[in-house]
Every structure is written in structure tokens, then in C-alpha cells.
Amino acid sequence: LDAAMVRRAQSGQDHSHSPLSHRNSSGKRYDYLIVGAGFAGSVLAERLASDGGKRVLLCDRRPHIGGNAYDFHDASGILVHKYGPHIFHTNSDAIFSYLSRFTAWRSYEHRVLADVAGTLLPIPINRTTLNGLYGLDLRNDVQAAAFLASRAENLEAIISSKDVVVATVGSDLYRAFFEGYTRKQWGLDPSELDKSVTARIPTRTDTDDRYFQDSIQAMPLHGYTRMFENILDHDNIDILLEAEFSDVRKDYKAAHTIFTGPIDEYYGYRFGALPYRSLQFQHETHDKRRVQPVGVINYPSEEIPYTRITEYKHLTGQVHPKTSVSYEFACAEGDPYYPIPRPENQALFKRYEQLANASPNVTFVGRLGTYKYYNMDQVVGQALATYRRLQAVTSDEKVA
Template identity: 50%
Template sequence: MFDFLIVGAGFSGAVLAERIASQLGKKVLVVDKRNHIGGNAYDYYNEAGILIHKYGPHWFHTNDKGVFNYLSQFTKWRYHFHVVKTYVDGRLLPIPINMDTLNSLYGLNLQSPEEVQAYFDKVKLPISNPKNSEEVVVSQVGEDLYNKFFKGYTLKQWEIHPKDLAASVTARIPTRTNRDERYFTDTYQCMPKDGYTVLFQNMLNHPNISILLNTDYKDIQTFIPFNKMIYTGPIDSFFDYKFGKLPYRSLKFEHETHNKEYFQSVQQVNYPNDYDFTRIVEWKHATGQQSSVTTITREYSILANDETDKYYPIPMEENHQLFNLYKKEADKLGNVIFCGRLADYKYYNMDQVIARALMIFEKQINTK
């Protein structure tokens, strides 16, 4: 008899399993369709001995000290700033757009944040209340930078024109007036020293936690007794798509190992306008691994189907309306808790997933 059946061994499921097992002393069964724990954060050593992320890059960053301290129980860290370049007009330029981007791209000689801001003020469009992704960007940096850096990348990533995407999509993308080339400015920026999979192994290493891999929870829920379920999978799947399928973006990866120490100068290069792929990631920049060979990964964005993994909820109004139908059904269930990017149909960052799981534990589970 299990106190909780947790569907999904990603961050949401693992955090809640660990909290319930260690803090409440209750028995938990974690079930996952895949043959490994860790969800989309799963990493492994490939044939060349390079540590890579199977489902695309996971760069950890947060301002949430509680989340950082919580994870620090299960891993040591390698502190590392995430740096991205964008291939525009035949050159590698800093992204987020900063002083160096503008000077290099336009042959300017901007010297201070005030001069950079004055340039943005000159080129940006006067839109006080942006309604979509395109308006967000052009209201900050104008049409030329939007066309060079954002429009093509967004079209590749979503196959939807930025005019038709929620403002929240490009609101995630920062712009700088100084020379700071870090992609994130969060207080904590690091990678698990031994990888994410080891972090998950440490998190789930508890006598009250049992794990079933290669298993669909629907195949076992009728004969393995449990009191309550925590569901972290796609919410539409839980309800057998009774209102229709929620759309997602998926990803396709091409891994290549090269007989050289490094392939590119930074861990990620974006390609908004050239080639079919969206970015090339080189793992060793982030992990700090020493090797005479290196592995890169090209990433392609595709529409999810029944044969692919679901990565990104598509932030359009009609999709949120469909999700709300499922949410109303979920709210009627007293013995199922929905949690995670797929269950909430929200484009969470990693730290937001962890923070939400910790909050659900405190507010909905640890209530005595």
C-alpha cells in the first residue's frame, strides 16, 4: 500500500517524492514511461565519454535562495555563467542585445548605458501596452533588431508568427544597455557538478521511495493500491483528450562528436535566420569536462505528435481556453494533484518547477 502514486520522475515528481518520503515518512511509488529518472533534465555520458543532456540543454539559474538551498542537499555545484552568441549577418554577436552587439552590428561607438538607451529610444516603436510577442520586441528595440534577432528564431521555434504568440514568449528575453554578455543575471548560475542524473539519484535515494520505469501508470493504477495521486504528465492525456488535444512543440536533436577540443567559442550559438536548426550547443563549456574531443548538438523545433516528446506548451489564447476546460475537470478531483509544465500547461523554467513543487508540498500535502 502506497500513500502516494507519483506519475513522472522529472523535477516535479522527484521533489514531491523526496519531500513526502523524508518529511512525512510516507511511502511513495514513482512511475515513469521512460527507462530513466530525471525527466527532460536527464543527462548521460555518450560513446565519446562526453556528458550531454538527452532532451536539450538545461542551464540552471535562479534568484530563489530556497530552491538553490533545497537542491544543494543533493548536489555540489559548478558555478558557470551561461553565454550565448547569435549568428547574424555572418557574425557571432552577443545575445541579449547589449552595447557590444550594437557597436559591432552597426559600426557605432556607444560608450555608456545612457547612450545605448538613447539608441533604443530612437529606434523603438511607441507601443505602451504590447499585446503580442512582436509588439513586445519592437517596443523595446525597434524593427531592424527584431527582424535580425527575434522574428526568424521565433518562427523556427514555434512555426507561428510572433504577432500570433502571447507577449509572454518574448517578454522572457532580456535586453542590456551595458556590456554584460551573460544570458542570465540571476544570483545563482551553475550546473550540478556530477550531472542532473546523479542529482536525481540522490534525491530519490530514500527507503520510502519505490520507482517503476518503463511503465504507464494507467497499466498499474487499478491493482497497485495507493491513497492519492500526484500527476505531472500532460493534463489532456489524463482525461483521455475528452475536449481535444492540447498542442505542444517538440524538439529533434542531432549529436555530433568532433576530434578537437572545442567546436565553438561559447556553449550556445543561436541561428535565427540561417539553417533549419535553431541553435548549436557545445556541452563541455557548461560542464567543465576536460577531453580532447567534443560533442555538439544541433536542435530543431518541430510540432509534437503522438510519437514525439512534448516540451513546450504553445502560448496562444485558444490553447489556454482549452486548458481551462481540463483545469475545471482537474479541480473536481479530490485525490489527484496536478503539478508541472505539462500538467499546468505552462512554460516554466526549472527553478519555477521546483518552487511550485515545494509550494504544493507545503500548502496541499504537509497541512497537519
């Protein structure tokens, strides 16, 4: 399967069930075998092939490229994200300009509302949220900050996620927005979760209702999959889809492996499995142009089984008489999505990392390879840095 075939196969519809094989690559030798065609694997494949002049074999167990950022046109022709909404945002001009070689963009600022007992309120919490929830008329930052301070609780130590929220906004807002949502999302009470989980959610005293505040916020104009097709469109890159690393490694030889799958899987789970939270998505198409006012509505109540609903046309800007949404359900079993941020899990990861440090012929990159929640731009940054490191090692070897 050459890059052109990948392009044809991926555009237009979901090919989850169509077998894809590879162009005549058997018997070829490669400089690099890259496992995983998400951001980490694809960016490294592109850099190694086009900048480094290396021959690369890229494999993925899924029937498509793009990893979790994969998007496709559903049966009604609406562009949807198979693994949940992916919004690109970054403060790095370098990362944005690298990706801009492979896609044009549409400007998009993400907005999220939370459904609190039937009322839709902005999240992250801002002044509009406070006024809406409490029936107040806070007019400026000073008044909003004073109100939050009057609600915030004095805690001796901030250890868990719950502590972070209660110390910033108090128990009321904690219960309305975080408690149920976090329990559903993680299967754990916020008091059992590392403070880093909610440290990512800011609280605002102004009326800025954008979900992100990064200097660059945009979506690939023709979608993520098209961007990945362009990233991987190089003669030095061969792609194997529906291909497990354990099978590929038997048939193809490469001097070095780059592994962007789960690090514990690579080492046969010898110290035990690293815990992940998984997700399930229920996609639906409605015979209407729009069903919700913003791209994502969160459902914090534990009485509602899903965590959020995404309406993709807000994100993609697509004009279409119908609209598609996905309901997101968090669960324990399934594909690994979110590393569960607890100290004992980090300790277990460190044991695997020690094995990795002693394995010179394999490099671990990406969200699963380094057991850390990264946004897409961070994974691109990590992959570009890894490429520079690999280049430095190669030139040291040449000197030696």
C-alpha cells in the same frame, strides 16, 4: 529495481533501450503514486518519503529518471543533456539550498551568441551587439539607450511578441534576431504569439553578456542525473521505469496520485489536445577540444533549419580531448516540450483545470501538469509548495 540499481543503471551511458523493471513491489500498497520522475515528481517523492514518512511509488514512461533534465555520458564519455541544454539559475536561496542537499555545484554563467549573417553577436541584445551590428562606437548606457530609443517604434497597443520587440528595439533588430528564430521555434509568426514569449528576453544597454542575471547560477557538479539519483535514494521510494501510468494504475493501489504528465492526457483529451511545440536533437561528437566560443550559438536565419547548437563541455566544465554538440530542431510532432502561449490554449487549459479542481484524489504539478513553461527552479518551488499543501490537508484530516 532499487535506488542503488537505478544509480548503477543511469550512470555512465544512455540506457534508452535497456529494459528496467522494479524491485518486488507488486502487491504493495502506497500512500502516493507519482507519475513522472522529473523535478516535480522527484522532489515530491523525496519530501513525502523522507519528511512525510509516506510510501511512494514513482513511475515514468521513459527508461530513466530526471525528466527533461536527464544527462548521460555519450559513446565518447562526454556528459551531454539528452533533451537540450539545461542551465540552473535562480534567485531563491531556499530552492538552491534544498537542492544542495543532493549535489555539489560548479559555478557557471551561461553566454549565448547569435550568428547574424556569419557575425557572432551577444544575445540578449546589449551594447556590444549594437556596436557589432551597426559598426557603432556607443560608449555608455546613455548612448546605447538613446540609440535604441531612436530605433524603437511607437505602437498603439502591445499585444503580440512582435509588438514587444518592435516597440523596444525597432524593426531592424527584430528581423535580425527574433523574426526567423521565433518562426522556427514556434512554427508561428511573432505577430501570432502572446507578448509573454518575448517578454522573457531583456534588452541591455551595458555590456553584460550573461544570458541570465539571477543571483545564483550553477550546474550540478556531477550532472543532473546523479543529483536525481541522490534525491530518490530513500527506502520509502520505489521506482518503475518504462511504465505508463495507465498500466501502473491497474496493478498498484495508492490513496493519492500526483500527476506530472500532461493534464489533457490524464483526462483522455476529452476537450481536445493542448497544443505543444516539440523538439528534435541531433547529437555529434568532434575530434577537437572545442568547436565554439560559448555554450550555445543561436541561428536566427530561417535559411538554417536548426535554432541553436549547444556545446556541452562549456556547461559541464568537463575536460576531454573530444567535444560533443547537439543541433536543435523545433517541430510540431513529438514529445510535448513547450506549451504554446496563446489565449485560446489557456482557455482550453482552464477547462481541464476545472476538472482537476473537482478531483480530490489527484494533484497536478509541473510543466505538463499545469501547462506552463517553468524553469527548473520554479518547478522545484512549485513541488515544495505542493508538499506543504498536501501536509496541511493531511493534518486537517487528522484533526477532523
